[in-house]
Amino acid sequence: MPASASTDPGEVSDLDLVKRSQAGDTRAFDVLVTRYRGRIYAMTYHLIQNETEAWDLAQEAFIKAWRALPSFKHDAGFYTWLYRIAHNVSYDWLRKKKIQGDGEFDDERTEHRVAAGAEATPRGDLAPDAALRNAELGQRIQEAIAKLSPEHRQVIVLREVEGLAYEEIAALIPCSLGTVMSRLFYARKKLQEQLHDVYETSN
Amino acid sequence: MKHPTEEHDLIRWIDGEMNETERTTFEERLKQDPALATEARQMRALSSSLRTHLPAEMRVPHEDFFNTQIQVRIAQMAQDDARAKQASSSWGDILQWMRQPWFALAGTAALAVLGFFMLSPATGDASESMILSSYTPNTNVQARTYHDNGAEATVLMLDGLDAVPAERKVSGINIQRSEVEPELASTTMYDHKGTAVLMISRDALGNPMLTPRG
Numbered sequence: 001m002p003a004s005a006s007t008d009p010g011e012v013s014d015l016d017l018v019k020r021s022q023a024g025d026t027r028a029f030d031v032l033v034t035r036y037r038g039r040i041y042a043m044t045y046h047l048i049q050n051e052t053e054a055w056d057l058a059q060e061a062f063i064k065a066w067r068a069l070p071s072f073k074h075d076a077g078f079y080t081w082l083y084r085i086a087h088n089v090s091y092d093w094l095r096k097k098k099i100q101g102d103g104e105f106d107d108e109r110t111e112h113r114v115a116a117g118a119e120a121t122p123r124g125d126l127a128p129d130a131a132l133r134n135a136e137l138g139q140r141i142q143e144a145i146a147k148l149s150p151e152h153r154q155v156i157v158l159r160e161v162e163g164l165a166y167e168e169i170a171a172l173i174p175c176s177l178g179t180v181m182s183r184l185f186y187a188r189k190k191l192q193e194q195l196h197d198v199y200e201t202s203n
Numbered sequence: 204m205k206h207p208t209e210e211h212d213l214i215r216w217i218d219g220e221m222n223e224t225e226r227t228t229f230e231e232r233l234k235q236d237p238a239l240a241t242e243a244r245q246m247r248a249l250s251s252s253l254r255t256h257l258p259a260e261m262r263v264p265h266e267d268f269f270n271t272q273i274q275v276r277i278a279q280m281a282q283d284d285a286r287a288k289q290a291s292s293s294w295g296d297i298l299q300w301m302r303q304p305w306f307a308l309a310g311t312a313a314l315a316v317l318g319f320f321m322l323s324p325a326t327g328d329a330s331e332s333m334i335l336s337s338y339t340p341n342t343n344v345q346a347r348t349y350h351d352n353g354a355e356a357t358v359l360m361l362d363g364l365d366a367v368p369a370e371r372k373v374s375g376i377n378i379q380r381s382e383v384e385p386e387l388a389s390t391t392m393y394d395h396k397g398t399a400v401l402m403i404s405r406d407a408l409g410n411p412m413l414t415p416r417g
Contacts, residue, residue: 026274026277029273029277033269033270034266037263038262038263039259041263042259042261043259045261055263059276062273063273063276137252142256156253157257159218160253161257166218166220181210184218188214188249188250195249
């Protein structure tokens with residue numbers, strides 16, 4: 001699972017801050033918010049792909065964490081626990097948006113028609129990072145991720161951003177290991193398809 | 204479309220999830236299958252690009268406001284809990300009036316009416332102000348408030364409000380103190396100059412009644 005931020009010598013530990021927060025010390029909780037807001041916001045942003053919504057959801061995650069603090073047992077790291085809350089808040093939001101059917105997520109309908117080795121596969125020895133400036137490629141990647149379904153976006157973020165092992169992803173979602181691998185495969189195929197012109201340009 | 208096992212092998216190879224034996228076997232297979240080798244190489248390049256361009260930590264926009272809002276909401280939750288325990292007070296009765304549908308001041312407009320009550324009127328210190336109650340005629344609108352020490356102002360946030368034309372005037376009533384008259388079942392509210400600006404009472408039928416003063 002995601003590891004806690006390394007603390008500098010002399011810096012108050014998560015454990016101490018959590019204990020003080022559980023006793024009602026809102027200043028201690030504010031330190032925890034400051035310590036982890038950047039990582040939680042990055043996760044919600046990558047999942048939601050909307051700055052305002054990601055900001056609100058990150059905040060909602062911290063509020064839920066505050067409410068749930070009395071039940072926090074210290075058997076997992078605070079960040080791991082907080083990350084689960086933030087992930088669930090964000091993913092619930094994504095599912096509701098999908099149910100509302102605004103047509104944004106379209107890859108579920110095409111998942112099984114993307115043939116391996118078809119046009120989605122870039123040709124030759126390509127170096128997209130060298131072909132486009134980093135900022136441009138970064139923008140293209142963000143746009144491509146925004147078009148993924150919630151399920152595919154979720155596994156990409158958990159694997160590529162957070163570096164979670166398959167077992168950890170399966171436990172967090174939750175689903176089987178096979179589902180994790182299948183989703184990762186099709187999510188990457190879909191991204192390759194979305195970024196096809198980038199690879200072509202650099203060829 | 205590949206067999207699921209082939210997809211999984213490819214993914215596990217890209218992610219370094221294979222043991223040594225599995226990896227050696229798969230790489231032998233790649234040598235025999237140029238198309239698969241190309242696909243594997245390109246998918247690994249994509250994965251590398253994703254890790255480069257998706258930072259695990261980002262600067263939060265308006266980060267101080269982000270923290271402040273969390274503190275405000277925590278304080279509001281504590282206040283709500285405390286208020287729930289005092290539901291039988293006379294103030295509670297009055298505030299219940301303000302939650303009734305009849306209290307819609309502007310009809311369709313989603314204006315919020317806030318009662319500001321100073322904890323310490325003598326000091327006039329805005330940082331000690333406390334929002335006792337808020338009411339929005341439009342139930343789709345949620346009113347939240349917090350005190351911004353830097354601006355020395357109480358900020359009203361209205362979530363769910365339709366776009367408000369810039370020329371529309373929005374005003375509120377800044378109540379500094381109030382006096383309850385039990386015999387008349389009324390409450391008179393005063394502004395910072397000590398002028399009575401509003402009285403809440405009941406009419407002959409027992410319905411709540413707001414009477415502007417001054």
